[in-house]
Amino acid sequence: MSSLVRAQKALGSAHLLxxxxxxxxxxxxxxxxRAMLVRRHxxxxxxxxxxGLLDPRLPAAELARFTSTRHLQAELxxxxxxELFWLTEDKAVFQRLGGLMGLPLPRLFAxxxxxxxxxxxxxxxxxxxxxxxxxxxxxxxxxxxxxxxRGVKGLGFELLRRDGDELVSTSGRRYTAGGLVDRLEGDRxxxxxxxxxxxxxxxxxxxxxxSGALLTVRIMSWVDRxxxxxxxxxxxxxxxxxxxxxxxxxxxxxxNALCPVDLQGGTLGPAVIASxxxxxxxxxxxxxxxxxxxxEVRLPFWAETIELAKGAARLLLPLRSIGWDIAITPTGxxxxxxxxxxxxxxxxxxxxxxxxxxREDV
Amino acid sequence: MIGQLERAARVARxxxxxxxxxxxxxxxxxxxxxxxxxxxxxxxxxxxxxxILDPRGPASELGRFASRKRLRPLQHRLNPHDLxxxxxxxxxxxxxxxxxxxxxxRLHALFYGGATGWGEGDVVLVGREAWIDHIDHVLPxxxxxxxxxxxxxxxxxxxxxxxxGFVDGTGARFTAAELDTxxxxxxxxxxxxxxxxxxxxxxxxxxxxxxxxxxxxxxTLVNRDRVPRVLFAGLKVITGDSPADNLHDGKTGNxxxxxxxxxxxxxxxxxxxxxxxxxxxxxxxxxxNVPFTGYQLPFWEETRELLDRTALEFLPLRTIGWDVAxxxxxxxxxxxxAWWGPAPPNFLRTTSAIVKALEDAVDxxxxxxxxxx
Numbered sequence: 001m002s003s004l005v006r007a008q009k010a011l012g013s014a015h016l017l018x019x020x021x022x023x024x025x026x027x028x029x030x031x032x033x034r035a036m037l038v039r040r041h042x043x044x045x046x047x048x049x050x051x052g053l054l055d056p057r058l059p060a061a062e063l064a065r066f067t068s069t070r071h072l073q074a075e076l077x078x079x080x081x082x083e084l085f086w087l088t089e090d091k092a093v094f095q096r097l098g099g100l101m102g103l104p105l106p107r108l109f110a111x112x113x114x115x116x117x118x119x120x121x122x123x124x125x126x127x128x129x130x131x132x133x134x135x136x137x138x139x140x141x142x143x144x145x146x147x148x149x150r151g152v153k154g155l156g157f158e159l160l161r162r163d164g165d166e167l168v169s170t171s172g173r174r175y176t177a178g179g180l181v182d183r184l185e186g187d188r189x190x191x192x193x194x195x196x197x198x199x200x201x202x203x204x205x206x207x208x209x210x211s212g213a214l215l216t217v218r219i220m221s222w223v224d225r226x227x228x229x230x231x232x233x234x235x236x237x238x239x240x241x242x243x244x245x246x247x248x249x250x251x252x253x254x255x256n257a258l259c260p261v262d263l264q265g266g267t268l269g270p271a272v273i274a275s276x277x278x279x280x281x282x283x284x285x286x287x288x289x290x291x292x293x294x295x296e297v298r299l300p301f302w303a304e305t306i307e308l309a310k311g312a313a314r315l316l317l318p319l320r321s322i323g324w325d326i327a328i329t330p331t332g333x334x335x336x337x338x339x340x341x342x343x344x345x346x347x348x349x350x351x352x353x354x355x356x357x358x359r360e361d362v
Numbered sequence: 363m364i365g366q367l368e369r370a371a372r373v374a375r376x377x378x379x380x381x382x383x384x385x386x387x388x389x390x391x392x393x394x395x396x397x398x399x400x401x402x403x404x405x406x407x408x409x410x411x412x413x414i415l416d417p418r419g420p421a422s423e424l425g426r427f428a429s430r431k432r433l434r435p436l437q438h439r440l441n442p443h444d445l446x447x448x449x450x451x452x453x454x455x456x457x458x459x460x461x462x463x464x465x466x467x468r469l470h471a472l473f474y475g476g477a478t479g480w481g482e483g484d485v486v487l488v489g490r491e492a493w494i495d496h497i498d499h500v501l502p503x504x505x506x507x508x509x510x511x512x513x514x515x516x517x518x519x520x521x522x523x524x525x526x527g528f529v530d531g532t533g534a535r536f537t538a539a540e541l542d543t544x545x546x547x548x549x550x551x552x553x554x555x556x557x558x559x560x561x562x563x564x565x566x567x568x569x570x571x572x573x574x575x576x577x578x579x580x581x582t583l584v585n586r587d588r589v590p591r592v593l594f595a596g597l598k599v600i601t602g603d604s605p606a607d608n609l610h611d612g613k614t615g616n617x618x619x620x621x622x623x624x625x626x627x628x629x630x631x632x633x634x635x636x637x638x639x640x641x642x643x644x645x646x647x648x649x650x651n652v653p654f655t656g657y658q659l660p661f662w663e664e665t666r667e668l669l670d671r672t673a674l675e676f677l678p679l680r681t682i683g684w685d686v687a688x689x690x691x692x693x694x695x696x697x698x699x700a701w702w703g704p705a706p707p708n709f710l711r712t713t714s715a716i717v718k719a720l721e722d723a724v725d726x727x728x729x730x731x732x733x734x735x
Contacts (some may be wrong), residue, residue, distance in 0.1 A: 116442040
C-alpha cells in the first residue's frame, strides 16, 4: 500500500472516529479505545461502525454477540477448499456446472469474453464485433440482465429493456447493439459478462416493494461430518426500500435492507439497514414505500426454497458452507448465485451461534 | 540467487554439450541458443531434445516447431480465460464430464490439505484420522493419486495395496498414514484427486510391453461454424520403464506416434535420442520390436465421435488438448487442457500446420472484427 493510500485511509478513520464520538455523545478517547477493542475482535473499522459497535456505552460483553468478517472467513476457509473458488465465484462456471447439475437457474442467453470467443444460446460462435452486433439485434429477448462473470456486490450489473432499435438500461443509458458491445469492450473492471434472463419476483414480493427489482433470499447451508445438510438460523431476504436496481446490501449504502426470515414458516421480521453513514442499524417495521408490515409477509414457495438450498449443498460437496442467493419467482425458487465467502449477517442473526456449527469439527 | 546460478550452470552445460555433439563453435552454438531461447521462447531442455541447438541447422527449420510462448497468445484468443477452470481444475473437469455422461475414470476421493475432503458416496472427510481410515478401509485395491491442478504428470502416483500396506509405480512402499502425510507435505500442490486406475487396451499393452497407461493426445479446434476439427492426434508411447506416458519435454524418454486421422493407424513414431538429445524416428518399439507404421489403434472411430461431442460441450473454449485412454471398454477422457503444450506435435515436427490453423482461426476473428459494423 502506498504511503498516500495509507494517509488517506488514516484520515478516513480519524474522520469516522470523530463522527462516532459526536453521534454517540462520547469522548474521542473513549471511541478510540473502543475502536482498538473491536479491532482485537477482528472487525474492520467501517464494519464495526455500521453495527454501532463504536459506541463506548455498549457493554464490551455485547461484542460477543457479533462475528467479524475476518473471523468468519477464516472458518469458511477451513471448511471450503479454496481450490474450488471459481466453481461458485465465476458466474459463468457456476452457470455451466449448476445447469448440468439440474439446478433451476436464470436462462443464459450469451457469454461475452473480451479478446476471446463468446457463446450464444442459439448456437452462435460470437467471434467478432459484427457477430455480437448481429446477435444483440436478433437473438436477445426484449428484457435481459447483463452482469460480470466475476462481479461482486452487484457491481457492473445492468438491466436492459429493448426500445425500438436500442436497449435502455435502468440507469437511463441507451445502447445500440454496437454501443452495448463497445460498453463491454471498454469496461475497466471486468472482461467477461453473462447475458441472462430477467427474473421477476413472485407477486407477493412485488406487492411488498413495488420496485421491480429482483429480491433474493440469502440462505446459508451447512453440511456436517455425517453429511447431513442444515440451514443455520441466519436467513435473510434482501429488500429494496427505494429505487435500487439490485437488492445488494453493499456496505449499507444502497438503500436496501435485510429482513430476517423465520426458518420454519418463512415469515419476515423487521427490515434492518446497517450502515457506516448511520453509525449503526436502523430498523423498519413497515416497507417505507408500500406501508406493508414485514411481519405480515410470509414468503411463498418457502419449503421449496429451503429444499433447493439443501439439495444444492449436497451437489457442491466438498464445499460445506455456501451462501445461496435464491429468487422466489411466480413459478418457484430460482438459484441466482452461490458464494463460498458469504458475509456475516450480524444485523439479523446471532452469528456466534452460526459459528458454533462451523466449528464443530475442531 | 543460488537457483539462478544453478540455472546458468545448466544452460552453460547444455550449450557446451551441444557444441561438442554438433562439432560446432561455442560462440555459434551460444548465439543459436540465445535465438532459440530468447527469441523463440523454448526452454533449453526442450531445444536440446528437439535438436534445434545446432547452429548449422537452417533458420527455417525452427518454423516446424513452436514453443509454449508462441502458442499461449493464440490459445488466449480462442479460449476465454475465465472458463479455463473447467479444464485446468481436474475436479471441475471430472464433475462436468460426469454430468454430461462422458466417460471419465471413477472418482474415489478428493483431498484438500487446508480444508474438508470428499469420499465416494458423499462422505465428508475431516482431518488426518478420517483420511487414514478412508485410505486404509475404503479405497479400492488399486487407485491413482494426482494433483487437482497438476501438469506434465508431476506427482501422479499409481498405487496398489500390497502386504497390508501400499506400493506405487516406482516400487516405494508406504502406509496409509504415510500417504496422508505425503499429500499434506507437498509444497507445489495442496489438493489431489483419487481416481480409478485404468489400464490400456490389450493391444496397446502388447505394443509397448507395459501395463502402464498410454494415452493419446488429441488437439481439437472448433471453427466458427461449430464444426470440431482435429489438429493433431498422437499416441504417447512408453519406450522404457517409465510408469507414465508423459513426455516432459523429452526428459522421460517416451516417444510420440503420429496417428492417421481417418484410419487411426500410426504413421510414424519419434522420440528423444540418447541423452534426450535430438529426435530420432523409431521403426519399431525398442522393447517389443512391434513395428509402428500401420499399427491400428483400437476404438478409433469411437474416440473421434467422443471428441467431436466433447469439444462442442466445452464451448466457448475452442481449442483443447485432450488426453484419452483407450481401454478394453472404449475411450475414456483423462484430461482436457486449454493451455495444451506443444511437445507431442513438436516431436513429430507437425506443429507449424497446427499453429497456422490457430492463427487462421484468430485472424478470421480479427479480419471480421476489423470490418466494423
